[in-house]
Amino acid sequence: MIYLDEAATTPVKREVLEAMWPYLGPQFGNPSSHHEVGESAREALEQARADVARTLGARSSEITFTSGGTESDNTALKGIALASRGRHVIVSAIEHPAILESALWLGRIGYDVTVLPVDHDGRVGAATLAEALRDDTAVVSVQHANNEVGTVQPIAALSALAAERGVPFHTDAVQTAGWLDLDVDRLGVQAMSISGHKLGAPKGIGVLFVNRRVAFEPLIHGGGQEGGRRSGTENVAAAVGMAAALRLSGGAVDAVVAQRDAFIERVRVEVPGAELTGHRVERLPGSASFVFPGRSGESILLDLERRGIVSSSGSACAAGSDDPSHVLTAMGYPDEVAQTAVRFTFGRTTTTEQLDRVADELAGLQP
Numbered sequence: 001m002i003y004l005d006e007a008a009t010t011p012v013k014r015e016v017l018e019a020m021w022p023y024l025g026p027q028f029g030n031p032s033s034h035h036e037v038g039e040s041a042r043e044a045l046e047q048a049r050a051d052v053a054r055t056l057g058a059r060s061s062e063i064t065f066t067s068g069g070t071e072s073d074n075t076a077l078k079g080i081a082l083a084s085r086g087r088h089v090i091v092s093a094i095e096h097p098a099i100l101e102s103a104l105w106l107g108r109i110g111y112d113v114t115v116l117p118v119d120h121d122g123r124v125g126a127a128t129l130a131e132a133l134r135d136d137t138a139v140v141s142v143q144h145a146n147n148e149v150g151t152v153q154p155i156a157a158l159s160a161l162a163a164e165r166g167v168p169f170h171t172d173a174v175q176t177a178g179w180l181d182l183d184v185d186r187l188g189v190q191a192m193s194i195s196g197h198k199l200g201a202p203k204g205i206g207v208l209f210v211n212r213r214v215a216f217e218p219l220i221h222g223g224g225q226e227g228g229r230r231s232g233t234e235n236v237a238a239a240v241g242m243a244a245a246l247r248l249s250g251g252a253v254d255a256v257v258a259q260r261d262a263f264i265e266r267v268r269v270e271v272p273g274a275e276l277t278g279h280r281v282e283r284l285p286g287s288a289s290f291v292f293p294g295r296s297g298e299s300i301l302l303d304l305e306r307r308g309i310v311s312s313s314g315s316a317c318a319a320g321s322d323d324p325s326h327v328l329t330a331m332g333y334p335d336e337v338a339q340t341a342v343r344f345t346f347g348r349t350t351t352t353e354q355l356d357r358v359a360d361e362l363a364g365l366q367p
Contacts, residue, residue: 088136090114139168184211
């Protein structure tokens with residue numbers, strides 16, 4: 001099998017499993033317990049927190065472990081908005097549903113919601129954001145990179161505009177963790193979401209960074225764990241796995257970019273009608289997405305899978321839906337073209353030979 005759906009999930013790395021194992025077995029303590037068994041778990045949890053913080057250029061006290069990207073996104077947008085005096089939130093039109101649905105919920109309880117349009121490459125314009133900012137804006141959320149088309153946003157430039165107005169800026173970095181620089185100071189963000197299973201950790205663990213100066217209302221109340229920001233007994237093993245995955249990520253980015261560009265060029269030249277979606281250059285290293293006007297995206301996926309190639313039509317969170325991608329329609333693609341989308345996402349272990357075979361198979365498929 002050639003697996004090209006890493007934007008949906010990645011295999012758990014062996015080194016991550018090995019780091020987790022003691023806290024799934026012999027070191028089983030509850031980190032809130034005040035005895036030797038509990039203290040051992042607490043030490044592992046806090047070391048994991050410090051490791052994650054170091055990767056993000058943040059303080060340990062600014063890191064909250066969550067159940068994944070969806071919870072981190074919900075907590076960031078809702079939590080910051082609810083703690084603010086402002087009643088206006090700004091999101092982009094191509095955000096993950098975790099952000100868009102959170103914004104809709106805030107709208108139902110009385111907040112004004114501005115949805116920023118994007119250009120045909122899926123980029124948010126600085127002038128567009130500047131025009132949308134208001135004195136009562138509570139929070140802005142623009143994803144670091146899109147999960148469907150791979151477009152990377154100019155986060156540092158956008159966050160600088162928000163900073164001029166004193167507005168907290170959140171970015172969903174679920175797709176960029178392990179690939180791009182996540183230093184929160186260089187990006188200029190006050191909040192960031194990460195999900196473990198996108199970079200070799202297990203499903204069910206995520207990270208939320210919130211700058212210590214930004215107030216936010218916790219969404220999960222109870223025992224006061226995670227500094228009162230997210231109650232519930234912590235998943236120590238998964239937190240350790242998340243920290244290990246972040247430590248192990250990085251490197252070989254240029255090689256993956258070269259593979260991506262060669263694959264994109266072959267598909268564009270050899271597959272009739274194939275059109276790249278997303279920005280040609282400012283895109284995730286291991287992301288190549290296309291529409292095939294006049295063809296069925298679903299049939300292409302099925303034909304490829306019969307040949308041992310696994311890819312997807314877009315976000316895993318929209319699997320099973322017949323609706324066209326909200327990302328592609330926001331980028332200006334007609335519904336009938338958006339429904340022909342196919343996404344190929346891969347990592348550092350994908351070989352050039354595998355991508356060449358995928359290009360060959362695509363070129364050989366009958367329209």
